[in-house]
Amino acid sequence: MKLLKLTNLINLGEDVLFPSCYCPVCNNESLDGNICNSCKQYYIKPKYCKICGEHLEDNCDVCVECKDVNRIFTQNSSVFNYNKQTSGAILKFKNNGAKYLAKKFAKILYDKYVTLNWDVDLVCPVPSHITSIKKRGYNHAAEIAKEFCSLTGKVYSDILLKNKQTPQQKDLGREARLKNLVDTFEIIDKWLVKNRTILVIDDVFTTGSTLSACAKVLKNAGAKNIYGLTLAKSPIKI
Numbered sequence: 001m002k003l004l005k006l007t008n009l010i011n012l013g014e015d016v017l018f019p020s021c022y023c024p025v026c027n028n029e030s031l032d033g034n035i036c037n038s039c040k041q042y043y044i045k046p047k048y049c050k051i052c053g054e055h056l057e058d059n060c061d062v063c064v065e066c067k068d069v070n071r072i073f074t075q076n077s078s079v080f081n082y083n084k085q086t087s088g089a090i091l092k093f094k095n096n097g098a099k100y101l102a103k104k105f106a107k108i109l110y111d112k113y114v115t116l117n118w119d120v121d122l123v124c125p126v127p128s129h130i131t132s133i134k135k136r137g138y139n140h141a142a143e144i145a146k147e148f149c150s151l152t153g154k155v156y157s158d159i160l161l162k163n164k165q166t167p168q169q170k171d172l173g174r175e176a177r178l179k180n181l182v183d184t185f186e187i188i189d190k191w192l193v194k195n196r197t198i199l200v201i202d203d204v205f206t207t208g209s210t211l212s213a214c215a216k217v218l219k220n221a222g223a224k225n226i227y228g229l230t231l232a233k234s235p236i237k238i
């Protein structure tokens, strides 16, 4: 516990010591403070599954997973492959107090978003349970989403609520992930979403069960289309 607090303190200090000219993934110098040339190798390369954003090796339009699953959301796009380097940066932001990375991650998502031709009305983060927010000091997805809205001028809203604490999705297999989120999210302002196209922001996309669970409550409240934008796409754990 003491070690974690010390790590958080060091990471918070980095914001002051190394404000803007360091790559958010490897922490090496980068002229504009964005992804350095070396870390661009972690970008998911085209061609992408037109539904979940997974890299495709063949000539199909959708991946095997999306062929089998009836997706509730319209489309997801992720920037990075989830590997040791990108997950390290995400976990540093998410669990070790490096809140300053929200701005840099939002810029990464913004650079992806402008290539997508999505016309969204509203941006919301995947919600965290209050227990996790208290532990971390913030909702990591909300911090990115707010910074993303500063860049895009889109409307930010905390329209979703996570009403129970659940085991982390990353530690579960496919079936358990789906069950884990049943009746977990609820909507706060139904009137805000009716006939709207909504962009849901999160850190990692794996099976899409989190985005699907959010999309389900948003659609039930009358939302038109749901898009997802995440930093990394993780391989599916069977």
Ligand SMILES: [Zn+2]
Residues within 6 Å of the ligand: 023, 024, 025, 026, 027, 028, 035, 036, 037, 038, 039
């Ligand atoms: Zn780098």
Ligand SMILES: [Zn+2]
Residues within 6 Å of the ligand: 049, 050, 051, 052, 053, 054, 062, 063, 064, 065, 066, 067
């Ligand atoms: Zn797919």
